[in-house]
Amino acid sequence: MQFDSASSTPDELVARAAQLREEINSANRLYYVENAPELDDAEWDARMQELLALEAAHPNLHSNDSPTQRVGAPPAAGFDEVVHPIPMLSLGNVFDEDGFLAWYKRALDFLELDSAPMVCELKIDGLALAITYRNGVMEQAATRGDGESGEDVTANVRTIRSVPLKLEGESGTIPPVIELRGEVFLPNSKFTTLNTERETVGLPAYVNPRNSASGSLRQLDSSETAKRPLDMFFYSIGYVEGPEEISSHWDTLQAIKGWGGRTNEWTREVSTVEEVMAFIAKTGEQRESLDYGIDGVVIKIDSLALQHRLGFVGRDPRWAIAYKFPAEQAETTLKAIHVNVGRTGALTPWAELEPVMVGGVTVGRATLHNKDEIDRKDFREGDRVVIQRAGDVIPQVVEVSSKNKRSSDSKPYVFPDACPSCGSETAQSEDEAVTRCVNGACPAQFERLLEHFASRVAMDIEGLGERVSQDLPRLGFVSNIADIYRLHERREDLLELDKMGKTRVDNLLKGIEASRSQPLPNLLFALGITGIGSESAEWLSRRFRNLSAVKEATEEELLAIDGIGLVLATTLVEYFAIEQNRKLIGDLIELGINPIDETLEPSADHPANGVTFVVTGRLETMSRSEAQNLIKMLGGKATGSVTGKTEYLLAGAEAGSKLEKAQRLNVHVITESEFIAFMDDGIVPVSPDLGSSDEEENAPLLS
Numbered sequence: 009m010q011f012d013s014a015s016s017t018p019d020e021l022v023a024r025a026a027q028l029r030e031e032i033n034s035a036n037r038l039y040y041v042e043n044a045p046e047l048d049d050a051e052w053d054a055r056m057q058e059l060l061a062l063e064a065a066h067p068n069l070h071s072n073d074s075p076t077q078r079v080g081a082p083p084a085a086g087f088d089e090v091v092h093p094i095p096m097l098s099l100g101n102v103f104d105e106d107g108f109l110a111w112y113k114r115a116l117d118f119l120e121l122d123s124a125p126m127v128c129e130l131k132i133d134g135l136a137l138a139i140t141y142r143n144g145v146m147e148q149a150a151t152r153g154d155g156e157s158g159e160d161v162t163a164n165v166r167t168i169r170s171v172p173l174k175l176e177g178e179s180g181t182i183p184p185v186i187e188l189r190g191e192v193f194l195p196n197s198k199f200t201t202l203n204t205e206r207e208t209v210g211l212p213a214y215v216n217p218r219n220s221a222s223g224s225l226r227q228l229d230s231s232e233t234a235k236r237p238l239d240m241f242f243y244s245i246g247y248v249e250g251p252e253e254i255s256s257h258w259d260t261l262q263a264i265k266g267w268g269g270r271t272n273e274w275t276r277e278v279s280t281v282e283e284v285m286a287f288i289a290k291t292g293e294q295r296e297s298l299d300y301g302i303d304g305v306v307i308k309i310d311s312l313a314l315q316h317r318l319g320f321v322g323r324d325p326r327w328a329i330a331y332k333f334p335a336e337q338a339e340t341t342l343k344a345i346h347v348n349v350g351r352t353g354a355l356t357p358w359a360e361l362e363p364v365m366v367g368g369v370t371v372g373r374a375t376l377h378n379k380d381e382i383d384r385k386d387f388r389e390g391d392r393v394v395i396q397r398a399g400d401v402i403p404q405v406v407e408v409s410s411k412n413k414r415s416s417d418s419k420p421y422v423f424p425d426a427c428p429s430c431g432s433e434t435a436q437s438e439d440e441a442v443t444r445c446v447n448g449a450c451p452a453q454f455e456r457l458l459e460h461f462a463s464r465v466a467m468d469i470e471g472l473g474e475r476v477s478q479d480l481p482r483l484g485f486v487s488n489i490a491d492i493y494r495l496h497e498r499r500e501d502l503l504e505l506d507k508m509g510k511t512r513v514d515n516l517l518k519g520i521e522a523s524r525s526q527p528l529p530n531l532l533f534a535l536g537i538t539g540i541g542s543e544s545a546e547w548l549s550r551r552f553r554n555l556s557a558v559k560e561a562t563e564e565e566l567l568a569i570d571g572i573g574l575v576l577a578t579t580l581v582e583y584f585a586i587e588q589n590r591k592l593i594g595d596l597i598e599l600g601i602n603p604i605d606e607t608l609e610p611s612a613d614h615p616a617n618g619v620t621f622v623v624t625g626r627l628e629t630m631s632r633s634e635a636q637n638l639i640k641m642l643g644g645k646a647t648g649s650v651t652g653k654t655e656y657l658l659a660g661a662e663a664g665s666k667l668e669k670a671q672r673l674n675v676h677v678i679t680e681s682e683f684i685a686f687m688d689d690g691i692v693p694v695s696p697d698l699g700s701s702d703e704e705e706n707a708p709l710l711s
């Protein structure tokens with residue numbers, strides 16, 4: 009169907025917005041909740057673009073439950089506190105069959121029953137959330153916090169695609185106010201990718217998926233959260249206003265599912281102890297193959313009436329219990345605490361341990377995360393500690409196991425207030441738990457930078473690994489990056505070193521020589537500028553084409569690049585304002601390290617730069633996405649719907665409503681071959697109707 013917002017009545021606009029929202033929501037649900045995509049990416053994107061345009065043009069159409077809200081809102085100043093109307097529970101734990109049997113028997117004795125149907129579900133290792141819906145529309149999302157009150161993370165939770173912004177169902181079937189609870193998690197498969205990205209831009213890696221889910225959910229800038237592929241399983245109803253017709257936990261889950269909330273497919277109704285134990289055994293076996301961490305199984309009495317009768321002991325419900333899987337943990341001695349200085353100056357504490365086996369691997373080092381973690385858990389040298397390994401994740405020190413048995417001379421660990429490498433002062437920024445050495449000339453930072461510069465994804469210099477990156481500066485061969493390219497002049501001196509034989513010296517020099525032909529994005533990434541990952545290095549390279557131009561880039565020019573925000577633009581401008589860095593760039597260029605990006609004609613000069621296109625129909629030589637990429641690479645805009653601002657409509661075969669609309673709005677319709685000539689050779693298609701072009705209207709009136 010075609011829709012023309014310009015000539016529509018307000019009612020038609022409202023209806024169109026509602027229709028688009030429903031189509032997008034339904035597609036999201038099929039994709040994220042039921043794993044059965046309905047729209048392809050281009051179709052989805054087209055609807056989203058149309059809806060965004062519609063809402064932008066008609067602010068009265070704005071709605072908090074619109075899927076457009078998922079792209080994230082501007083940064084929040086902090087998080088407001090939310091008091092939970094009903095406290096969010098903790099669960100009692102059992103660790104074996106006997107423990108489970110004892111819990112079950114106590115419940116049955118309490119109820120004076122012989123048996124009670126139960127529900128078994130996976131205990132997801134994520135972050136508990138409570139989401140309140142008013143009249144079916146998501147109103148607020150809060151973290152568990154201490155159970156009594158948590159943080160308002162509504163804007164961030166809106167970006168999680170498996171969380172319904174609006175509950176589905178006939179009116180009357182959804183209570184006027186209902187709070188749904190569940191667990192947010194980051195899929196394991198996305199965890200590694202996220203960490204790799206963080207490390208390349210100089211941010212500390214997350215320790216485990218749970219930690220990264222928490223970090224993602226607590227981003228002050230929800231558009232950051234929107235980039236993280238968080239997911240959620242719902243598992244219960246909290247506060248509710250209105251008639252309560254649901255009588256069992258199982259039915260609760262079915263109701264949530266019916267409203268569009270994702271529930272975990274492993275959940276089972278069971279009626280005997282044997283079934284419970286079989287469920288636990290099976291999930292224990294499957295644990296490693298799941299795409300999310302679980303640390304056990306939760307068993308709940310199914311009947312809500314029985315749950316109500318059972319009530320609570322303290323804060324633990326009598327009607328539910330967590331059967332915890334044994335963690336891969338071990339106890340050992342924390343021999344010493346050391347502090348590493350990273351490339352960006354981050355001081356990272358780590359524990360030297362008495363080597364011990366954990367989960368089949370000998371562990372002699374473990375992370376202590378940061379200063380706050382050490383303070384909070386009061387780790388001290390000489391302590392007996394519990395360490396833990398989960399999957400491929402770096403071993404970590406969990407807690408002190410000997411606090412009561414410490415000798416009288418045990419002293420709290422004092423985190424160095426100066427850099428352990430250069431002795432300069434350190435700073436701890438407000439929004440992150442990282443302590444940094446602020447000395448730009450810190451030797452440890454430089455050694456790491458050298459290592460990074462030479463790494464495979466950067467300049468790929470064979471022979472310049474961790475050891476050589478330390479030795480060269482320490483022995484006075486290299487004091488800045490450019491010195492690497494002067495090393496060949498000192499071959500004789502290098503040969504005199506005991507450490508390096510002739511072969512190694514020559515291989516190193518050969519590796520350095522070969523790196524001269526690395527492309528510009530690699531060089532930009534290799535410089536180790538905070539925030540510049542391989543992707544942003546590509547963008548800079550495309551836009552500026554050479555090192556000198558990047559060096560002179562203004563904040564305004566940087567901000568015009570898709571994907572570069574204010575923080576990154578400021579960092580770059582600041583980096584290139586420092587005299588030492590300007591000299592480094594100059595030296596590199598002088599030494600011949602000056603790659604030119606010739607991927608395509610400079611986009612700023614290309615006639616497609618700044619021009620708005622819409623692509624529709626089936627193309628012969630490329631996909632619509634490829635055509636859109638081409639437009640973007642040349643600095644043009646590729647939007648999803650035809651509006652008065654559209655300059656060209658590229659119409660392939662079977663172009664439908666967009667073509668009709670373009671014709672009505674006098675948008676210049678071009679063929680695929682005209683498009684290719686435009687993109688490849690810069691030949692601007694000749695307008696069939698020169699009389700009404702903007703240039704004419706804006707031309708000065710000559711008498």
Ligand SMILES: [Zn+2]
Pocket residue numbers: 349427428429430431432445446447450451452453
């Ligand atoms: Zn330092």
